[in-house]
Amino acid sequence: MKVYETKTAPNARRLRIFLAEKNIDVDYIQLELQKGDNLTEEFRAKNPFAKIPVLELEDGTVISESVAICRYFEEIQPEPALFGTSALERANIEMWQRRAEFGLLMPTGMAFQHCSGYFKDRMTPNQTWGEDCVKSAYGYLKLINQHLSSNTYLAGESFSVADITMLSALDFGRVIDIRLNEKHPHVQRWYDLVSQRPSAKA
Ligand SMILES: N[C@@H](CCC(=O)N[C@@H](CS)C(=O)NCC(=O)O)C(=O)O
Numbered sequence: 001m002k003v004y005e006t007k008t009a010p011n012a013r014r015l016r017i018f019l020a021e022k023n024i025d026v027d028y029i030q031l032e033l034q035k036g037d038n039l040t041e042e043f044r045a046k047n048p049f050a051k052i053p054v055l056e057l058e059d060g061t062v063i064s065e066s067v068a069i070c071r072y073f074e075e076i077q078p079e080p081a082l083f084g085t086s087a088l089e090r091a092n093i094e095m096w097q098r099r100a101e102f103g104l105l106m107p108t109g110m111a112f113q114h115c116s117g118y119f120k121d122r123m124t125p126n127q128t129w130g131e132d133c134v135k136s137a138y139g140y141l142k143l144i145n146q147h148l149s150s151n152t153y154l155a156g157e158s159f160s161v162a163d164i165t166m167l168s169a170l171d172f173g174r175v176i177d178i179r180l181n182e183k184h185p186h187v188q189r190w191y192d193l194v195s196q197r198p199s200a201k202a
Helices: 010-022 041-046 066-076 085-118 127-149 161-176 183-197
Strands: 002-005 027-030 052-055 061-065
Touching: 002 010, 010 066, 010 085, 010 127, 010 161, 041 052, 041 161, 061 066, 085 161, 127 183, 161 183
Parallel strands: 002 027
Antiparallel strands: 002 052, 052 061
């Protein structure tokens, strides 16, 4: 199995962490996004949306969207369960995973794209929108700080894919100076806990 990815990209990292948690080996193929390796015809044949990560199975089947890929691996190797096992756990993890994705990962990614000009060859950066996204990310962190004052992990007492999404987003946020500060002691406690896991090195 191959995963097309970019070492520094947050969506790629969440898949790497997920696979490390499951102890699943794949061959990683690096693309240079800024050089446009993902914009070639060859890559678009694998993912018409030209985004990484992309999983390619032995028979040539390709799956993109990081959460879809994670779900595939959860199905073929259920342990350790990272999407929950009961109906309630699954719903709760889905809720926190989506909140981490829409509340932190997306604004962080948008802030990066619109404030850094990294992809100015393929989009028109809008600095004001980028700055709004930074504010949204801090708004999310404020709410999550409250939530983590009484929960060990995002979805309660078990580590899950929601934590993986938030860890990847937070670490990536440093690139554009979205950082935890004295207003986020509970997020800091959570961050110290999850970033000590061996998978966080992925
Ligand atoms: N929803 C997608 C997002 C994928 C995505 O935005 N990937 C970024 C890297 S983190 C990318 O490929 N960017 C290249 C580009 O926009 O040209 C997922 O979860 O996989």
